[in-house]
Amino acid sequence: MAKYSDLAHLLRSRIEMGMYQEGQRLPSVRILSAEHGVSLGTVQQAYRLLEEQGLASPAPKSGHFVSRKQHVYLLPTMRDSERTPLDILEWDEIYKVTANTPDEGVLQLGRGMPSVDTPTLKPLMKSLSHEAKRWQKDGLNYENIKGNLELRTQISRLIIDSGCLIGPNEIIITAGCQEALMCSIRSICSQGDIVVVESPSFHGAIQTLKVCGIKVIEVPSHPLTGIDLESLELIAEQWPIRAVLVNPNCNNPLGYVMPNERKEALVTLSRTFGFFIIEDDTYGDLTFSYPRPQTIKSLDTEGKVILCGSFSKTLAPGLRVGWVVPGTFYDKVLHTKYISSGATATANQRAIAEFMSKGLYQIHLRRMRINYKANRELMTNWISKYFNAGIRVSRPQGGYFLWIELPDGVSAYELSDRLMKHNVQIATGKIFSSSGKYENCIRINYGGLLNDRAEHAIETMGQLVSDLNVSHMLR
Amino acid sequence: MAKYSDLAHLLRSRIEMGMYQEGQRLPSVRILSAEHGVSLGTVQQAYRLLEEQGLASPAPKSGHFVSRKQHVYLLPTMRDSERTPLDILEWDEIYKVTANTPDEGVLQLGRGMPSVDTPTLKPLMKSLSHEAKRWQKDGLNYENIKGNLELRTQISRLIIDSGCLIGPNEIIITAGCQEALMCSIRSICSQGDIVVVESPSFHGAIQTLKVCGIKVIEVPSHPLTGIDLESLELIAEQWPIRAVLVNPNCNNPLGYVMPNERKEALVTLSRTFGFFIIEDDTYGDLTFSYPRPQTIKSLDTEGKVILCGSFSKTLAPGLRVGWVVPGTFYDKVLHTKYISSGATATANQRAIAEFMSKGLYQIHLRRMRINYKANRELMTNWISKYFNAGIRVSRPQGGYFLWIELPDGVSAYELSDRLMKHNVQIATGKIFSSSGKYENCIRINYGGLLNDRAEHAIETMGQLVSDLNVSHMLR
Secondary structure, eight states: OOHHHHHHHHHHHHHHHTSSOTTOBOOOHHHHHHHHTOOHHHHHHHHHHHHHTTSEEEOTTSOEEEOOGGGOOOOOOOOOOOOSOBOOOOOHHHHHHHHOOOOTTSEEOSSOOOOOOOGGGHHHHHHHHHHHHOTTSGGGSOOOTTOOHHHHHHHHHHGGGGTOOOOGGGOEEESHHHHHHHHHHHHHOOTTOEEEEEESOOHHHHHHHHHTTOEEEEEEEETTTEEOHHHHHHHHHHSOEEEEEEOOBSOTTTOOBOOHHHHHHHHHHHHHHTOEEEEEOTTGGGBSSSSOOOOSGGGOSSSOEEEEEESTTTTOGGGOOEEEEOGGGHHHHHHHHHHHHSSOOHHHHHHHHHHHHTTHHHHHHHHHHHHHHHHHHHHHHHHHHHOOSOOEEOOOSBSSEEEEEOOTTOOHHHHHHHHHHTTEEOEEGGGGOSSSOOTTEEEEEOSSOOOHHHHHHHHHHHHHHHHHHHHHHHO | OOHHHHHHHHHHHHHHHTSSOTTOBOOOHHHHHHHHTOOHHHHHHHHHHHHHTTSEEEOTTSOEEEOOGGGOOOOOOOOOOOOSOBOOOOOHHHHHHHHOOOOTTSEEOSSOOOOOOOGGGHHHHHHHHHHHHOTTSGGGSOOOTTOOHHHHHHHHHHGGGGTOOOOGGGOEEESHHHHHHHHHHHHHOOTTOEEEEEESOOHHHHHHHHHTTOEEEEEEEETTTEEOHHHHHHHHHHSOEEEEEEOOBSOTTTOOBOOHHHHHHHHHHHHHHTOEEEEEOTTGGGBSSSSOOOOSGGGOSSSOEEEEEESTTTTOGGGOOEEEEOGGGHHHHHHHHHHHHSSOOHHHHHHHHHHHHTTHHHHHHHHHHHHHHHHHHHHHHHHHHHOOSOOEEOOOSBSSEEEEEOOTTOOHHHHHHHHHTTTEEOEEGGGGOSSSOOTTEEEEEOSSOOOHHHHHHHHHHHHHHHHHHHHHHHO
16 A cells, blocks of 8 residues: 555544544644655645545644544444355345435435536536427437447547546447446356455446346445455455456445555456456546546556446436446447447437537536535534434545444334435435345435435434434344 | 238239239229128228238229339348247448448438428427426436336327227336337347347347347248248247247338238237247337237237337437337336436436327327328339339338348349448348348338439439349359
């Protein structure tokens, strides 16, 4: 691991052990540099990491302070995995979260929806509306099966920020990231293959593996640094892993950004053991720090990584536009895409291309990063205000999900059930596992409007968790 | 077979043998009724069938006449099939037709595109534009995974015309018919299964079977009545057929409408041999006669038929909205749809729902049926004017495709190559077979604007075919 992250780790342990109290001043950059024999830059980098993790706050000209306690909940625990290939459980619960369009009256904290009522999206809607009006033009016809060329060109430029030099002809546009993942999985894997997933993991990816008849091994993720590489190595020694499916930047559901040196280590493992990496970068552009983190793809020199991306979480999911950079699997992925849904919806692609070519996507992203970061603060404040039981909470470095581990024995399913009576919907932890783990975990979305109603929902949630905890203790 | 189609068959043979000459009056309804001992209604029905097939034309108060010769080209020949399960050939040629968006300068007669520059589509574009402007509303968010409820309700009403009583909750909206077919095939079949397809057959369906690792048996289709049921029965006796994939209404590429009694016979076979029927009704609403023909699904009482439909060919392919009625495979198809592309694009669904709820879809269909029928006449006129070699031509009863069998030894591929130098693109017959058949066949689209340029393209085509035929004879 790099020096700065070692140092950050040390400081974090000290904060968590109570050596530095909430609001207290942390050692200066100069002192730490001398104490640990590292450069000033390294200490500054370590502090930046602690800031991103919500542990330290900078104060102008007076160094760093331990952030207020509400931000230093214990991190969610890593669950031991079975370390053997498993069949994936049924999808009934996921269906409940995804299949029903809830009434207008339900506050949807459970779904993976970005905020779409921001003025920075207005020009996109104008482009779309404009496209729709060109009724005599070919906007109604099939788009190129690879995707609109202008859009591919824009994406090619966009992903330079993540360290990738990829030409428009290496990109295929898909109906959202889900189709990108599905085509990648179907192109790389056959029925009966073994794929490693992070635990917890995005349910759409797990279910895709299920439908494809693939067995999975879950490898626990550290809530700040991602998939546990030591476990992964042990597993790869024992099993013929075909691919590893990861969501390393602003992970769904944990919100971590995998540090670069760990990304590099994963690429090295892929070379050693010959597995492929399917990288889901859906949330990467929503990292709170700027510039955005690199993709694993950008570190790949041997064509081991397939990169999947999307506008569903940065612009709007209803547009159904994502992409894939399939590398050596290009022909197979394109063929799979062709038989899956043909070309992607025409006007939607053209509208996004126009939006991007005017530089409006970056403006929109900047705003969303600021909004989501502010929302993360507000949501964690509410949680520390309304939850009194011993919970553990993730520290997202981007995106708009918070992962909450409820006290042992408190059923997320029961909580979800009771909350629905208050017209509040959440995602239960179980759907993020292929084997029924995380029964006492929930994922909530802080991306939407955090108004009085949302605060009241968190208050109710805190109360219900306490109630459930008490009844569990009395049992 | 029903009496009226027996009678029509007899009359057709007589016309084709030259017993009744072009422009000559055909026997009156009364005489035929007496001669064959059938009711007046039966004769009338037989004449209606001949009209649809372009063989007879009614004249007010003076009976029926043999249509002008240009309409009575010999029908394309039925090709013998191997009658054993085959692996499907590569898709390189299909890729050429579908993958490249040609320059504006190319006249695309090869693609499966409807005419989209009709004023009856204008309100749809208005709805879409209107949807796009509701930028603060949930039009940007995920739609219900089953599809927009209003749209499913409208489809449920629409398909009553094809004889189906299907509720909105039995319908799943998909990203075009291609996704409907793919989800159906993946839900019903496993790798290694055997599926029967019509020959010739829609390339998207064949390629889906290929990607799914399915073996196919091609059963020849009669150019007026569809899949040869006698061959099918022989094959089903010999092989464990999992499913039969058919496109019975305005077949792509042959344009036939399978007669009802043959549809019934197919359903009976499915019961006898236990196979499923995947029915692609993409073009059914474009049948020239009204009311539109029944679907096979409407004759199915035992849940053996999965119905797939689409707005791609009736409204616009760029919208990517289709549907599937999966019957007993509902859960599996929905799960496959969820992992394939998630929900279908939101605004597109809502715009179509609005368009339909105002009754505008039926108005649009009426107009398209008239346009396409007129275009069929014009195109066949051009063909008889500009082709002098001995070709065979299909007699489409709906849709906008003409299937032309060139003289033996004339390569469609060669023709296509030469035509591209004149900026005219056609579909070569080979892509409609899983085993390289139809090398001397082409499919052309008469749905678009048949202006001077189009006429000139047909003239060039006729000349090139003659040239190719001569050089073949001299070889």
